[in-house]
Amino acid sequence: MATRLFRILDAFSSERSALTLSAISRHSGLALTTTHRLVGELASWGALERDSQGKYRIGLRMYELAALAPRGPVLREVAMPFLGDLYEATHQNVQLGVLDGLEVVFVERLSGREAVRVVSRVGGRLPLHATGVGLILLAHAEHAVQEAVLDAPLKRFTSKTIATPQQLRRVLAEVRRNGFVISDGQIELSNLSVAAPVHDETDTVAAALSVVVPSRGADPRALIPAVRAAARGISRALGSPRALALPASARREAASRAAPPSRTREESLGDAE
Template identity: 65%
Template sequence: MRHNAQVSPSVTGRVLDVLDAFSADRPVLTLSELSRRAGLPLSTAHRLVRELTDRGALERDERGGYRIGLWLWEVASLAPHGPGLRESAMPFLEDLYEATHQNVQLAVMDGAEVVYLERISGRNAVRIQSRVGGRLPVHATGVGLVLLAYARPEVQEQVLAAPLKRYSPGTLATPESLRRALADVRRDGFAISDGQIEPHVISVAAPVYGADDTVRAAISIVVPKEGTDARSLVPAVRAAARGISRVLGAPRATRVAHDAHRETHRPRR
């Protein structure tokens, strides 16, 4: 968030404004662009950019442009939702990807948005907006519906009370429609997001539980809407989510596996 021009920003605020100037569509910026986008005097931007570059938080290319440096990636890897969750999920995401060679995603919730920790996509996969490290609104994504459905009630009410942006005719943009969708997720244990952001795609998502049996993340598979029976993908997505949950030590995932084993090996009468 940009600082208020009426309030003198701290040094930390100025540094964050510089980093916040970068975006997916503007990954490389000149010094003057950084100054303008961060709302800082050129001299201040020059000093901060020089210090960030010396530290490795920014990198300068041969044309004089700046981009986010590797050091920030190293710091970000220490986040609690970072590599441990991703490494546990990767074998299951890869198996899920092999089923369709479309888009497979792992995401966590941050406020009213989801943050994508991983995405596997084939060369011929349908094009979608999500990317690793990117954010999308919880109300308009499959993973978001799952994460919001199992979030604390006060978090749900905050999202429901805020304006719900409409991205396509299929977006759940009213509190009533979103409440119904969240209730369906809690009842069924999965979400089907039908063309909420991109009208031509459909997403099937399921929750991933942690060691305390609370929902820690969500996974999804995103496929072309035309010619796809979304419900046929539900068993594979839920099985992958249970597998990740089991690796993370979720008691409910272990119970489900044991129940399934007993059912399979129950003696016939």
């Protein structure tokens, strides 16, 4: 019973947001009579809604349930001030994604009228190997997840898409070493992204943050400090111990302020006299 209900809900997508009863039957692979009965039950509960044209859409009850997901709206609420600051600094696409299976799911995206066009959307999915946020999440994922992605065919979107396991392993090692990634032209040749990890209260990478800008004329390395600062701010708000600790540069600065001033050679000679 539950499996058939899930098959009906799975018939909907961003490209198929409104479906007739026969279309739901066709995409779910269920008999029309079974579809009619189950769609009626889902509509009564609020999981589906019927519009004025007789087509069905996902209902608000599903949105209410999604709001309870800790990696969705809760994470989004914590992250929004930092996403907003990064957007104001760049006026480009700012994205927040989480790992789900072997894909990245985008839980938030801020975009302006002048921002470069992107294929991602809130609630949308993309492969881990071909996106900045995906590479961050994959680099810090469990070994079994990494191997599953490396063993599967790597879908090529452009001539710059990572297409071999050897190349992907090398990039993932660089991500772990550097703490950020620049993904240039992997989904669309006209775009590049800079991404960094977001840590939770256990210091586990719970999400990844990125900014997507036009490839032409962009200086991605100039964006790294802002992206990492935003990711660190979200991590701090989530209670990450490593984010709450002072970075090495700040520790050195604090130590230099606390240390007594060094004495000049003349002062030392004066003491000796």
